[in-house]
Amino acid sequence: MLYLQLFLxxxxxxxxxxxxxxxxxxLIQHEVLAYGWMTEKEFVDIVAISQVTPGPIGxxxxxxxxxxxxxxxxxxxxxxxxxVLPSLIIMLALCKVYFVLSTKFADNxxxxxxxxxxxxxxxxxxxxxxxxxxxxxxxxxTYSIIFFAAVFVLTILPQFIHxxxxxxxxxxxxxxxxxxxxxxxxxxxxxxxx
Amino acid sequence: xxxxxxxxxxxxxxxxxxxxxxxLPLIQREVVDYRKxxxxxxxxxxxxxxxxxxxxxxxxxxxxxGYQVGARHVPTSxxxxxxxxxxxxxxxxxxxxxxxxxxxxxxxxxxxxxxxxDLPAIEAVMKGVRPAVVALxxxxxxxxxxxxxNPKPFREGGLPLLSWALLSAMLIWLLHVSPxxxxxxxxxxxxxxxxxxxxxxxxxxxE
Numbered sequence: 001m002l003y004l005q006l007f008l009x010x011x012x013x014x015x016x017x018x019x020x021x022x023x024x025x026x027l028i029q030h031e032v033l034a035y036g037w038m039t040e041k042e043f044v045d046i047v048a049i050s051q052v053t054p055g056p057i058g059x060x061x062x063x064x065x066x067x068x069x070x071x072x073x074x075x076x077x078x079x080x081x082x083x084v085l086p087s088l089i090i091m092l093a094l095c096k097v098y099f100v101l102s103t104k105f106a107d108n109x110x111x112x113x114x115x116x117x118x119x120x121x122x123x124x125x126x127x128x129x130x131x132x133x134x135x136x137x138x139x140x141x142t143y144s145i146i147f148f149a150a151v152f153v154l155t156i157l158p159q160f161i162h163x164x165x166x167x168x169x170x171x172x173x174x175x176x177x178x179x180x181x182x183x184x185x186x187x188x189x190x191x192x193x194x
Numbered sequence: 195x196x197x198x199x200x201x202x203x204x205x206x207x208x209x210x211x212x213x214x215x216x217x218l219p220l221i222q223r224e225v226v227d228y229r230k231x232x233x234x235x236x237x238x239x240x241x242x243x244x245x246x247x248x249x250x251x252x253x254x255x256x257x258x259x260g261y262q263v264g265a266r267h268v269p270t271s272x273x274x275x276x277x278x279x280x281x282x283x284x285x286x287x288x289x290x291x292x293x294x295x296x297x298x299x300x301x302x303x304x305x306x307x308x309x310x311x312d313l314p315a316i317e318a319v320m321k322g323v324r325p326a327v328v329a330l331x332x333x334x335x336x337x338x339x340x341x342x343x344n345p346k347p348f349r350e351g352g353l354p355l356l357s358w359a360l361l362s363a364m365l366i367w368l369l370h371v372s373p374x375x376x377x378x379x380x381x382x383x384x385x386x387x388x389x390x391x392x393x394x395x396x397x398x399x400x401e
Contacts, residue, residue: 012374014248014249014250015248015249016248016373016374016377016378017248017249017250018248018377020245020250020251021250021251022331022334023373024250025331026366026373027373027374030366030370030372030373030374034370034372041324044323044324044327044328045307045311045320045323045324047327047331048320048323048324048326048327049300049303049307050300051327051330053296053299053300053303054207054208054209054295054296054299055207055208055252055292055293055295055296055297055299055300056207056217056250056251056252056253056292056296058249058250058253059250059253059292059293059296059297059300060296060300063296063297063300063301063304064300064303064304067301067304067305068304068308073301076297076300076301076304080293080297083249083250084249084250084253084289084293086248086249087247087248087249087250087253087254087257088257088285088289090247090248090249091243091244091247091249091254091257091258091261092257092261092282092285094243094247094258095257095258095261095262098239098243109388109392110384110385110388110389111246113384113385113387113388114381114384114385114388115246116342116343116344116346116355116384117355117358117380117381117383117384117387118377118380118381118384119338119341119342119343119344120342120343120355120356120358120359120380121358121359121362121376121377121380122338123335123338123339123342123356123359123363124358124359124360124361124362124363124366124376125362125363125366125373125376125377126331126332126334126335126338127332127335127359127360127363127367128362128363128364128365128366128367128373129331130328130331130332130335131363131367132366132367133324133327133328133331134328137324138324138325138327138328139324139325139328140321143322144321144324144325145325147322147325147326147329148325148326148328148329149329150329151325151326151329151330151333152329152332152333155329155330155333155334156333156336156337159336159337178330181326181330182323182326182327182330184326185322185323185325185326186319186320186322186323187319187322188322189318189319189320189321189322189323190315190318190319190322192318192321192322193317193318193321193322194314194315194318
């Protein structure tokens with residue numbers, strides 16, 4: 001039963017997961033919390049681990065959730081397989097018609113508008129994912145707020161500062177790297193809380 | 195050929211940290227510049243399709259390239275059923291290559307992390323990391339908002355769509371509406387409004 005639920009959930013996530021990794025996080029979050037497969041705290045930990053390990057975030061989350069929910073390797077296999085299956089069906093269908101469509105289909109106004117609308121909906125999904133994670137479990141004290149603010153500012157900084165000095169620009173873009181920021185936050189957390 | 199596909203995607207999967215978009219330049223270098231399996235234009239078409247289709251972008255790209263490569267480079271030793279199945283075998287090889295490295299790494303971490311997540315030191319590290327992760331999810335929103343109305347400039351119809359995004363966020367956050375319903379509603383809205391817009395445009399040009 002658990003395996004069936006896991007399969008259906010991740011199939012649904014794969015089928016409706018438009019807009020890349022961050023949007024998929026929102027879908028996984030909803031399913032995982034709705035079924036009680038893990039707590040919010042565990043979910044944030046998984047997102048953190050997914051960000052610092054190689055590979056697509058969606059695959060990382062599915063593998064991890066599959067294992068934690070079932071305590072078995074087969075849970076991981078099932079969840080990851082279910083996530084990829086809709087992609088396989090849809091992309092293979094698209095490949096079959098690719099030569100017919102490739103010219104007309106990119107200019108089709110229905111297709112273009114749907115993608116544009118979805119890009120906006122994805123903003124809502126990602127915002128909700130972040131808002132849902134602002135809980136007493138993740139934000140425990142004032143330090144948490146400082147961490148949040150610091151990482152937020154460092155991430156968006158390269159968009160606002162365009163230095164003429166290539167070295168400065170390089171340092172800024174390096175400092176905005178998610179993996180580095182997570183490692184910094186981890187070290188700071190270790191120093192403060194232990 | 196199957197091994198090459200598997201190997202190429204495995205390399206891309208192992209060495210890209212941070213997911214989908216970071217992978218695209220690497221995939222391009224391997225598939226277009228080095229292996230010359232497809233050309234530049236096809237690669238751009240591939241990205242458009244991989245992003246438009248649901249699912250993980252890297253996996254979608256693996257499916258597309260696996261299929262194209264498999265359909266064009268059937269080894270002469272294959273015949274009959276095997277040669278017809280060859281594109282699908284190539285797809286499997288590419289997808290497995292893209293997924294397997296992350297799968298194995300994460301599985302190992304999941305097994306270890308469950309044993310040690312109660313350690314005070316790990317918990318201390320995670321206390322610092324958790325708010326940072328929330329910021330990492332929220333921060334790209336700014337850049338994504340700027341680019342969302344592409345190819346039109348933002349002021350052309352950007353505001354009503356932004357309020358739809360805001361409403362979606364509230365529905366998911368406060369009322370716990372499933373994001374799946376938001377996606378379905380968005381597709382329906384897009385088709386309805388495009389239909390209405392097209393009809394209006396037609397009557398205007400008729401006059």
